[in-house]
Amino acid sequence: MRKVKNAENSHRDAWLETIMDEYGERLTKLAYNYVKDWSMAEDIVQEVFVTCFRHYEKIDEILSFKAWIYRLAINRAKDVLKSSAFKRVVMNSSLFSLFTSKEALPEMSLVKRSEEEVLSKSVLDLPVKYREVIILYYYEECSIDEIQELLGVNGNTIKTRLNRGRGKLKEIMERWEQDGT
Template identity: 45%
Template sequence: MGQLDWEGMGRDEQIEFLMDEYGEEIKRLIYTYVKDHPAAEDLTQEIFITIYLKLGSFAGKSSIRTWIYSVAINKCKDYLKSWHMRKITVQENIKELLKSSRRGPQDEVIEKLESEQLVDLVLKLAVPYREVILLYYYKHLSIKEVSEILGVSESTVKVRLHRGREKLRMPLEQMERGEVNG
């Protein structure tokens, strides 16, 4: 995306453009945090309202995408701090997975279970490790972009990525050996 002519656009045009450009991407990012589609949709709306209200404060020190990601991640963190239903949602996802196991081929079920377990492992990481893994591996952002979004140094991002991978290593090796809890 090229540089926008912010002065030439009205605020309504700006937010409309940003929603078209980043709406789905932000909703997917939010879903990686909250793992609930209705909540992700509600948060996406809240985030774009916040962006609309704060457009005048965007200083251009980073890209607009980085700024929007920062707003979105901060909203997600606030939501997760106040949200005590996370374990229930994960349990519901596992129940849904088990229901599907009765309908599909066994290999497909095992693959889904392993995928769900990987997501669950990532979601169980402490927020500093979880967010760098989600942004780096799932959103394919560079270390520099992750650094800007989270407001930490690039070396901090690298350390958190390393430690996050280390925390995932043993459970992943157990999954590969077929030592699946269930």
């Protein structure tokens, strides 16, 4: 019996390591797009993986694992944004000025690795409801149906947010070009 339990734990650990390798970086980027704090994004992803570990026995019941794990990360990031502690610590602290400075932070290099700096910064400047659909659609290559499932929002609403998000992104990028900032 003990050998069976050890084999189960070994399989669970290997499974967790696999999903951490596969989703870790992408989920961290996704969480960062909500909270704009790299260490907080990493904490969120760690909590997501703990949840995955706890739900290992029920994993076969999940229809789309990718949608489920992204939903966990999005919900946790939104919970952090709503928390009064986040607002007190990040928004009202002198650290907030670091996140809005013109200089790129070291951790931003991971987010900006495959995209131009201006585009990445412009996407991060979008309001959350537009930012999340832009990121899921273009960066994570989710379909409208997948985004609908992830966010629990009507497909037409997602299309509208994509169109408005693209318009706002264009405005932001044009301002960057004009201002040179």
